[in-house]
Amino acid sequence: MTVGLAIVPAQRRIWYAVRGQGAFTADIEGDRLVRPRPLRVGQPPSAFAQCTVGVLPPLAMIPPAHRSQVDRLAARALVTDWSVHAALLVAGGELDMAVQVGGKVWDYAPLSLIVQEAGGTFSGDSGQGHPVTGTAVFACDDRTRLAACAVLRGR
Incomplete structure (x- = not known):
């Protein structure tokens, strides 16, 4: 792409x-x-607990299959509301990370390039690159992304 x-x-x-x-x-x-x-991603947080994250869909609409995954993340980071797709806010330095569950490759393709070209990183929840379906992580840096992947996978 x-x-x-x-x-x-x-x-x-x-x-x-x-x-x-x-x-x-x-x-x-x-x-x-x-x-x-x-666009430029922001400085990484000094600790994962200080990480601002936008979750898509909104918490109240998370499908049951992904609920425990998102609950683990919400217990360890600062889940924040968003006004546009949270990955775009990562690209602009307004959020540290965005996590989207239940998406398809076409949902992630343009956003991943925008975040990466702004200096951030992207992967699926197990750390794989494209093509990604299911859960994806957009982050300001690799350390934050890898920490989120570990939390999402129950580590």
């Missing part, structure tokens, strides 16, 4: 990345992109 794109029309915003060229966000005005800004 060489291009990733996410659009939130209601907020008139777009996030995009081109492999090797970075990740950006811009506002949409009519048929134009204005005020493009580079």
